[in-house]
Amino acid sequence: MAQESITPRSKDYAQWYQDVIAAGELAEPALVVKGCMVIRPHGYAVWEKMQADLDRRFKATGHQNAYFPLLIPLSFLAKEAQHVEGFAMEVGVVTHTGLRAVDGKLVVKNELEEPYVIRPTSETIIGHFFAKWIDSWRDLPVLINQWANIMRWELRTRMFLRTSEFLWQEGHTAHATHGEAREEVLRMLDVYRDFAQDMMAMPVIRGVKTASERFAGALETFCIEAMMQDGRALQAGTSHDLGQNFGKAFNVTFQNQAGVREHVWQTSWGMSTRLIGALIMTHSDDGGLVLPPKLAPIHVAIVPIYKSDEEKARVLAVADRVAAELRDDGLVVKVDDREELKPGAKYYEWEKKGVPVRLEIGPRDVDQGVVMAKLRIAPLDANGKPQKLALKLEGLGAEIGRLLDGFQKFLYQRALELRRANTVQVENWQDFQAVFAGENNSKFVWAHWDGTSETEAEIKAATKATIRCIPLDGEGPAPEAGVCVKTGKPSARRVLFSKNY
RNA sequence: CGGGGCGUGGCUCAGCCUGGUAGAGCGCUGCGUUCGGGACGCAGAGGUCGGAGGUUCAAAUCCUCUCGCCCCGACCA
Structure with missing residues (x-):
């Protein structure tokens, strides 16, 4: 019998992943639109379950939903230097409107005076409107969330994990002080952690990104990192401390109680349909999709x-x-x-x-x-x-x-045990290389790092492993001083290394 | 953007080397028998072989160009 078969994980993990998606009728490549996917009803139903629960959590923490335009004036993107640099290569640009027939073919008609970019994220356009809405300390904080589609022109795509268009939520908030903004960043990181663990039955590690992995335009990027069954890490959610970068770029100011005008402190945070990929690679098996009851349609x-x-x-x-x-x-x-x-x-x-x-x-x-x-x-x-x-x-x-309740707990415990079994502490460069030797080998490695981007890049070049995060207190091994696994220079604490998706 | 592979019914592919006018399995439709871990029989429907040009009496097959997709790398949620 030639059944619809699923390639075993042991044979080809990447193929297995695609097979699970096809067999479970979650999604299929759009084909007619490069790099994009069709989320089929069963897959979309999972997303709706995620949305419903996240939305409830956002509302419970005081946020309101709103919606901003898909198209962003090109000039907006240029206002924050780091931000442009980060997204310049992957934005879609709308340059024309209208069509006309020429020699039986349709060609573009009117060129726009200023092109639009299709949002790769909405910090800039939201910054523009925050500037209009915010004038007094009494207007703060502004706590907004948007459910939207996003476009990033990716070179290589994988369904759910990386497609040119994807669905997500992006929270955008503005605060009077850096302290308040920082509290918000960490509050939402914990919302993400709770969602991942309680709803997805997926254990995560909270941490801070290194400079090279930071969101373009952020002061600091926090993340939750999950381990997939093949030992690779997947960033499941991010929460950014934007500082005053966008406030300055878009002139978002308010008068404080002393009557002095200041720039607001902003945050942004997001989770996307990528989580469906995370769900698949956390729980599913050679028989196909496995869903935690709380997210099962x-x-x-x-x-x-x-x-x-x-x-x-x-x-x-x-x-x-x-x-x-x-x-x-x-x-x-x-x-x-x-x-x-x-x-x-x-x-x-x-x-x-x-x-x-x-x-x-x-x-x-x-x-x-x-x-x-x-x-x-x-x-x-x-x-x-x-x-x-x-x-x-x-x-x-x-x-x-x-x-169902027991199954939900079982899946979490099983995922936790898998992570435990594939997490190691490494003390020297030989052992470090050995862990990541071979195309498909990856684990979570806690190792010391000297804190420089140069060393980080050298480690990546040699092993393909990157620093997934610098753990927050309470995550990973207790902080202890040591020496960098690559350079032998002093290090205050271990960081999390892994190959990643 | 570099390297590799592939475009033939809905899907997976054979046929191409050695040109002669298209096949298989699965799926689909109808009828009947089945039904405690992927049923079977019979009868059907369905393809201008990715596109354009060329060679030829004749092209899925040979040549040129082109488009698209997949995999691997660099980049990224």
Whole structure:
């Protein structure tokens, strides 16, 4: 049987990743639009779950949603020197409007006086409007979030992880003091950390980026870094202390209580559809997508099993009743009553789509007043087969709830254990190189670094590993002095090295 | 932007070397039998072989140009 097959992770991790996305019907390359993707309904449903929860967290921390234009005057981008430098190479530029037919072909018609760039991020245009809105210390803080699409003309793309267009949220805030802005930056970093751990079941490390990894235009960039199954790091969220850089560039000022005009202190922070890639590479397996229950668009798939019409009627009646009961508990339930597929084929399909719990209901179960439940990742039974649980119909909702809750915790613990098992402390250059030797080898390495960009670049050139972050207090090993793994110069604390996505 | 690979029904590909007018598997449609871990039979639909030009009696096949996609590198959430 030539089934839709998923390349095993052990054979080709990159291919596996693409196969999981295809088999799970999450997305597909747009092809007709270079570097872009189509997020299919199942993938978009995951994004909607993420959005809903993040949005709730943003509102709970006092932010309001707003929307700014997709197109940004070219001159805006040039107002902050670091910022232009960072994005110049990857912005799409709109230079014309209108079309006309020439020799049967459509060609552009009117050239714009000033071209627009398609937003690669919105600091500049939001800075412009902040300048209009902010005049007094009484106007501060301004706490805005925008859900938007972004375009960065990427040379090489990977679905969800890096596409030319992607979806994200970008928070933009303005404050009266650097202290307040800094609090905001760290507050939102913690919101991201909590979201990653509680909703995505993905452990993360909070830290600060080095100068070379910093957001273009920021004073400092904070991040959360997660480990993927292949030992590489993935930046799952960033929170920037923009200082007064954009305030000065866009003349965003306010009069303080002493009547003195000052530039505001700004922050920005973002998470994107890249998180779906993170989700895939954190939990999924050779059988396809694995979703934590809290982000699963479908919690329970019910597969009825029957031969005769009489059995079908009995089984479906129970299936529908069970579905209705579970829906009352707030779960999303799919009763798969398709005639053209055998039960086994349905099992594989729902597994590939990452549905956490499958219920099988057949005539024998109906007679006994039970349903057979199987978790997406189940312990093996005595025969080496994935365990199925016979659950009584009464109290089923509560039991399923416990299963889902346990599964969410299991995924987090498993991811944490994977990270623990692939995290090492390295003391010398030989060992450091050995960890990253070979194209596909990566771990999290805590090592000392002398703090210079030169050394960082040398390490990257030699091993492809980069400094993912300088950990915040409480993350990683306790600070202790040492010597740089590459140069032997003094170092105050270890930093996190890894290859990354 | 450099290196490599590939464009043939919806998908994966064979055919190309050695020109003769297009095939397989999967998928799809219909009917019947099936149904507790990827069902089977029968009957069907579906392709100007990425595009343009050239060679030739004749081009998916040979030549030239072009476009696109994928993989690897440099850059990046």
